[in-house]
Amino acid sequence: MHNDRCSEQSSWDIIRQHKDYKATSPGNPLVNTRPEIILQQTQISGxxxxxxxxxxxxxxxxxxxxxxxxxxxxxxxxxxxxxxxxxxxxxxxxxxxxxxxxxxxxxxxxxxxxxxxxxxxxxxxxxxxxxxxxxxxxxxxxxxxxxxxxxxxxxxxxxxxxxxxxxxxxxxxxxxxxxxxxxxxxxxxxxxxxxxxxxxxxxxxxxxxxxxxxxxxxxTESSKDRIIRIKTVHAVISTHQVFETNFVIDDTIGRDTIVQLTTHVLRDVNLTIKHSEMTFTKIGTAGDNSVIYVKIPGIAQIGNYDVFLSSTTNDISGTLSIFSKPVSSKQAVLQVNVLNTEPEIQYSAGLLFPLYAAVYKGLLPVTNATVMAVIENEIGDRFNTILKDNAIGADVSLNDGIYSCYILPNELSANGRLSIKVIAEGYSAKVVVEVTRSPGTKFTVKQYQQRRQHIYYNMVCSRRRFR
Incomplete structure (x- = not known):
């Protein structure tokens, strides 16, 4: 990849051509150049x-x-x-x-x-x-x-x-x-x-x-029994209307699957999940405290599930969340991870901010997924942007499971904190699987019915004025 992108030049040749290298003084030989390593503190479960x-x-x-x-x-x-x-x-x-x-x-x-x-x-x-x-x-x-x-x-x-x-x-x-x-x-x-x-x-x-x-x-990862967050959506419906959404259980998850609604008033709220010939229902009462949920017993069957939400007495405005767990501790599951580690960015006219998300099943990259980032700022503005795995723009390599995009200056309308939620979904996604193969042949690709999954990420943006 390096040879293709850099016309067969060595890494050292490329470094010497860069403006940062040319503008840097030789430095003080007495300065400690040992790199600083930042470790994430290990948590004790529970x-x-x-x-x-x-x-x-x-x-x-x-x-x-x-x-x-x-x-x-x-x-x-x-x-x-x-x-x-x-x-x-x-x-x-x-x-x-x-x-x-x-x-x-x-x-x-x-x-x-x-x-x-x-x-x-x-x-x-x-x-x-x-x-x-x-x-x-x-x-x-x-x-x-x-x-x-x-x-x-x-x-x-x-x-x-x-x-x-x-x-x-x-x-x-x-x-x-x-x-x-x-x-x-x-x-x-x-x-x-x-x-x-x-x-x-x-x-x-x-x-x-x-x-x-x-x-x-x-x-979600505070115990050995990892929780997979499949979906969170905001639900707003009037009395006697029905809110509908759906989710997918694949062959890697399904244990302790929970669909829950978080809102202020839960009396007479009907939360129903349907799959094939099975129906699970929870009706809220005046004594329910902030949340009602349906837990699918055992390991949920593979396939599509429909969720219906309604109320006979009150309008509803709340958050619908769906979780599950791997079928076993050794099971490789679909994972969506935001790779950006910098908590703060300084924007200028010549500096774009790249956003990267890795979509993997275990250690195997997932291709052909639809990956979107939902970004909200301090003044209430929200915009969506699509991340691609196509070796164009911010993306370096094709079909490596790393989805990328640039967040453009006009998309950030205010200085301050940002919240970023990355959503991966799609039914045409594929898992790249390495199998026994002859030298020079390519990896095989396995069709994979991909469920929807969310991950949340936070950062601070400082946006300078553009002229």
Whole structure:
């Protein structure tokens, strides 16, 4: 590939021609040139502390955050895990001690402990300190996880820089969710230095699923029993109307398949899943808390499933999420991974931002898929862009399972944080399979009925003015 693209020139010849090399001085021989290696902190499965901002600025988001966190507690967090809940405003407040999840009753108790009132100032450090003290009640806190969700900037002590050293020393991972454009700019750095991930929810984008996406994403691989997130869609219907969607179960997944709806009011909501001659139904009651779901027993059969959502008494606006698990721990499954690792980009007229996503089944590339990125910014703008695996533009190699595109300057209408969700789907997709072959012959390609899969990614954009 290098010889084809560079006209048989050596790597060193190409480097010497580059403007960066020509503009670089010989450098100081006394400077340490050892590369800096950044490691993602290893998590210990099953030790989570949910940290929720309940300051006055959260009053417009607290109900949505409660609904989304209820989804995480009721269907995502693994059995046998320990979960605690802390809120913060002027001070940190322990709402639920570290609780081992062993039953549906444990999940309901945790969900009932989520905050519903927002008032006061913002002391992120106080919240982190409370989480830290509660995690210390466990024998070993290394690799434990704090998930911090906030919409504001800290204005009360203790501040994060006072608390973080003790957390990093203990190896505690902190994932952060920035809600809205006013959320503290320190959040990305908090996640970075603790080995966590940072996420963003605009709060201005109509019909967005990014709040549920962001809260679920870090927990999908929080146990050995990996959760495959098949689909998340926003559902809006009026009373007596029917919302319809569908999903595919292939031969690699189907265990513990869950279809769930996250919304405020669930009374008389009908959630029905149909496949072949089978029908599964859940009807919401006034006592249901933020989420209802249907769990397909055993291992779901391979094929297409139809989902129907309706209500006889209330309009519905919520997020429909579909999950499953591999049929076995050794099963290679379809994976969609965003390859961009830089959390921040600086835009200029001559600099385009490439976005890469790998679509693989195990270690084998998937070709002919339809891959799309849904990008939302701080002011509520949303646009979709298609990623291609065609060796054109941002894409380097044809049919290697790496789908690429450039995000163009005119597509980013504001500085600030971005949320990116990558969706892969299609029925004409193929898996490139290496088989026993003679020298010089090509790989064979196996037809593959591909299901839809989502993955969520967050970044910060600084867009300079173009002339």
């Amino acid at each position: 030790r989570f502390c949910l940290l929720i901002d309940v300051s006055g600025s959260m009053k417009n988001f607290i109900d949505d955050a409660k609904d989304a966190l209820t989804t995480v507690i009721k269907t995502i967090l693994p059995n046998e895990s320990y979960v605690g809940i802390v809120s913060f405003s002027d001070n940190g407040h322990l709402r639920k001690r570290m609780t081992k999840i062993t039953s549906e009753s444990d999940r309901n108790s945790l969900a009932d402990s989520l905050p519903v009132i927002a008032v006061g100032g913002t002391s992120i450090g106080a919240g982190l300190e409370t989480c830290y003290q509660e995690l210390l009640t466990l024998n070993n806190v290394t690799g434990s996880v704090i998930y911090l969700a906030t919409d504001g900037k800290e204005n009360k002590s203790p501040y994060t820089e006072e608390v973080l050293p003790k957390l990093t020393k203990k190896g505690i991972v902190i994932h952060t969710l920035a809600i809205g454009s006013s959320a503290d700019k320190k959040l990305n750095n908090i996640s970075k230095i603790t080995g966590g991930s940072s996420y963003f929810y605009s709060s201005e984008t109509v019909d967005s699923t990014s709040l549920v996406d962001a809260l679920i994403e870090p927990f």
